[in-house]
Amino acid sequence: MKILVFMLATRNSQHGTLSMSIITFLSDFGTDDEYVGVMKGVMLSICPAVSIVDITHRIDPQDIQQAAYLIPSYYHFFPAGTVHIVVVDPGVGSQRSILAVDHRKHFFIAPDNGVLTLLLGIFLLPSEHMSAATQNWMSWELE
Secondary structure, three states, X not given: OHHHHHHHXXXXXXXXXXXXXXXXXXXXXXXXXXXXXXXXXXXXXXXXOOEEEEEEOOOOOOOHHHHHHHHHHHHHXXXXXXXXXXXXXXXXXXXXXXXXXXXXXXXXXXXXOOOOHHHHOOOOOOHHHOOXXXXXXXXXXXX
């Protein structure tokens, strides 16, 4: 979560002030339990001034393709610098790596399970095919 705080904090070069960003949140958690609220509470505990926008939490359970199709349809309506968190993962709780991707001045944080493939228009190799040095936090800047 500390990398999230770093990505949210941006310097305003004109005024020299610290401004906070927007976080969008997409998941397959549903809304019948506390999980969405807990995640939002953690984000707000770290960055009380952040604005959290719920995209949906009604992705069919573990449906990576459904989430992958939604991401390109909404992210561009948000300002540059927005952090988009995607939590749809059949392997939740596993040792799967998390991706942090800078795409067209938007930051995406998602499991390394292919959910960002349609957005990026590329194939990212699963973390087990990458060197040990890149398995914790991976970041690409893509045009």
